[in-house]
Amino acid sequence: MDIIQVSQLTKIYQTGKDKPPLRAVDGIDFAVREGEVFGFLGPNGAGKTTTIRMLTGLARPTTGSASVLGLDLATDIPRIKKQIGVVPEQSNLYDELSALDNLVFAMQLYGVPRAERQTRGEELLARFRLSEKRDAPFAKLSRGMKRALTIAAALAHRPPLLFLDEPTTGLDVMSARNLRQMIAGLRKEGVTVFLTTHYLEEAERLCDRVAIIVKGRLVALDTVAELQSTAQSKPIVEVTSADDSNNIETRRIEGDDVAAATRTVLAQTEGRRVLAINTLRPTLEEVFVKLTGLRAEVMLAEKGGKGGGNAGG
Amino acid sequence: MLADDLRGMFYIGLKDLRAYYFKPPNISWGILFPFAFILAFAIRNPGDLRALVPGLLALTLLFGTSSMEAIVIVFERRIGALERLLLAPIRLPALLAGKLLGGMVFGLTITLIVLIIAFAIFGVTNVNWILLALAILLSAAAFSALGAFVSVAVTEVFEAQTLANFIRFPMMFLGGVFVPVDLMPLALQIVARALPLTYAVEVLRAALFGGAWTDAALDLLALAGFAIILFALAARVMRRWVE
Known part of the structure; x- marks a missing residue:
């Protein structure tokens, strides 16, 4: 869906x-x-x-x-x-409020029942490894902690x-x-x-x-x-090999299919010890x-x- | 939807009071500042100090409600925190009303303190309590809306402070706090009639010194008008932020 x-x-x-x-x-x-x-x-x-x-x-x-x-x-x-929960690029909770109070305020805005707020807040702090910072003002948290708390606040109402x-x-x-x-x-x-x-x-x-x-x-x-x-029309095979003096060499061959490319590259490394054969995919x-x-x-x-x-x- | 709006409004006001308003510097500044002005005037022009009480209350309301209100929205907008409120499941007018609520509650609290001090010094005689409550409430609403309008009209905190003072300080001298409006030159009287502080001082004077309901009703109506118009203008500016 x-x-x-x-x-x-x-x-x-x-x-x-x-x-x-x-x-x-x-x-x-x-x-x-x-x-x-x-x-x-x-x-x-x-x-x-x-x-x-x-x-x-x-x-x-x-x-x-x-x-x-x-x-x-x-x-x-x-x-x-x-x-929905939204975490903007900038961590934007309230400097003056503590970590827990920031979460509680988020829940108040979204109508989370009063009885659940404290427990849910503590649960989120624990999950984001912020329990020790429960009462620390947002302003005093490290950048990574601020980011984690901003995500926690966006999840407070279980979107x-x-x-x-x-x-x-x-x-x-x-x-x-x-x-x-x-x-x-x-x-x-x-x-x-x-x-x-x-x-x-x-x-x-x-x-x-x-x-x-x-x-x-x-x-x-x-x-x-x-x-x-889509980005790679033909497979690439990479072979790493070594000669008798342990000089290591890596060759890459592009072929119509993996088997053909492997055969070609192995032929090129004949007489050497093959250390590794990999098929390569392009990175994103x-x-x-x-x-x-x-x-x-x-x-x-x-x-x-x-x-x-x-x-x- | 209405329940969401009312809940959001309440908690935004509460959060602002906790995060910004009820801090020692704000409380002391909110009380001392109007007293300092009134005292300076009284020393220079000794006379019936009791007559200055309506002006003192009006100034306390003006500065108590609008000082932080004028900064809060633009400050939160700058640091990105206002976006949290814009993303919440409440409508824009409710968000703005929540902001006004914070300013109003703070202004009303320090005005109550000043009122108690004034009553302790000058005694309580001939007070129309219902009119006094209405006067204080509507003045707080008008001044808080003024602060909110200033806050949405600018993009930097220092601009908000400048604009707020640009509006408030001339208003302080033209709004009948120190000199009754009727004693001013005609041109200044016309300007004074365009200022919410003038109506606040007049209706507070009526409430404290046994004035007529008929005259006071017009002042109350004017204050309500200022509150509604300034709120609507601020909401209109905010609506553009999500277009």
Whole structure:
């Protein structure tokens, strides 16, 4: 079942009196299936955040339509808001309130019964490894903890659909790794996750399906494996071998099929000890480059480099 | 839907009071500031100090409700926290009303403290309690809405403070706090009639000194009008944020 359906969604911003209007999102169509982690990839300014803002009621589409959880975006925004959790790019809880009070306030806004709030708050703190920071003001938490608490707050009312906008941007490697484990855990619980990221390795590890958006238009949408197959027309076989003096050499051969390529590369290494044979698939980064014609570095531009984006877990 | 709105409004107000308003500097500033102005005026113009009480209460209400109110929305907008409220399952007017509620409750609390001090010094005679309650409530609503309008009209916190003072300080001198409006030149009287503080001072004077309900009713109506118009303008600006 599709939990989000988007049809010809467009957002045009008027940028100034004598300037042409900006088509931030330009007639995109896609669907997100229930229970999947859906990756929405693109460089800065591609339209990722604008799409999230439209789907969560923070911006009105110029044209096009969408349904979220079976409800029409044009007419049912308050009901949609009640059933979604949103984690914006910036951790935006209240500096003055403690970790627990921030969670309790989130639950108050969403009508979680009073009797449940304390228990649910403690449960979320434990799950996000923040129990020790229960009474610490949000301002005093580390960046990674702030991010984790912001996600916890978005989950406080148990939404079946969670929007995560660039969740690991600016985090150190360990915090980013912990967060990815938490996101992977959400899928196991059946929460549908709509994830925007400019870290291709992150999307490759976490997402069931990936959409790539560039300049407001979708250029690809499929599973990571299918995108890899599409981007690579012929299989590549890599053989690592060594001679009698232990000089190691690696050769790659592209063939019509894996068997033919393997035969060719083995013939080329005759008389040497074969150490390893691998078939190679392109990384999502290579797929991105091939599909968009952009350099992969544009995904990291203006975001402070790779930082927490190194997908180490 | 209405239940969601009312709940959201209540908890937003409560959260603002906890996070921003009931902090020692705000409380002391809210009480001391109007007293300091009134005392300075009284020292320069000794006379019937009791006559300055309506002005003192009006100033306390003005500064108590609008000072933090003028900053809260723009501050939360800058740090991204307002987005949490915009994402909540409540309608925009309820969100704004929650913000106003925080300012009003804080302003009413410190005004009550000032009122008790004033009664302790000057005694309680000839007070129309119902009129006094209505006057304080509607003044708090009008001034809180003024603060909210200032807060949504700007994009930086320092701009909010500048704009709020740009509006409040001339109002303080033209609104009949120190000099009755009737004694001002005609041109200034006309300006004074466009200021909510003028009606607050007048209706408080009537409530404390046995004024007529008929005159006071017009002042109450004017204050309610200011509250509604400023609230509607602020809501209109906010609606543009989600377009």
